[in-house]
Amino acid sequence: MVEKLVGKAREDGLKTLNGWVYDDAAGAISHAFKFKDFSEAFAFMTRAALAAEKAGHHPDWSNSYNSVTITLSTHDAGGLTEKDIALAQTIDKIMA
């Protein structure tokens, strides 16, 4: 089982990400993305969904027209783990 990231390991992981906000109480990172329209937002979601399925790690996310908000946490570990950092990095690459 993957372990919850704490202290410097967590800080180092967060430093690799672009625009994600860590919520200590929730043990989660989140990021709100904006697109031109629904079509672009859902195209992004589709690429992120494929990445999530490949990783075997899935986001909690919502979409309203051109907005997509993604929250990542590892429920089994009760907080943020390397799985979340890795998926966020992949999502950052999709956005790049």
Added chain:
Amino acid sequence: MVEKLVGKAREDGLKTLNGWVYDDAAGAISHAFKFKDFSEAFAFMTRAALAAEKAGHHPDWSNSYNSVTITLSTHDAGGLTEKDIALAQTIDKIMA
């Protein structure tokens, strides 16, 4: 511009739907769907996204693994309209 549904027109519209809950305060209908896994949930979302794009009317929705919650309202009209009923009917057909 499409008009907000009220009274009997709204009741008649809601009667055509399967499992949607009307929230009068929000002027919206919503439905929580469950699937076998993320793959099935996202496959459903993809079909619903295509239907929404075709209709030019988009849901507010969220997904967590095998759960998808959809909320429909017509923001321009400040409540529920025929556009919401029509999209909900299409989503019901996708689920059938």
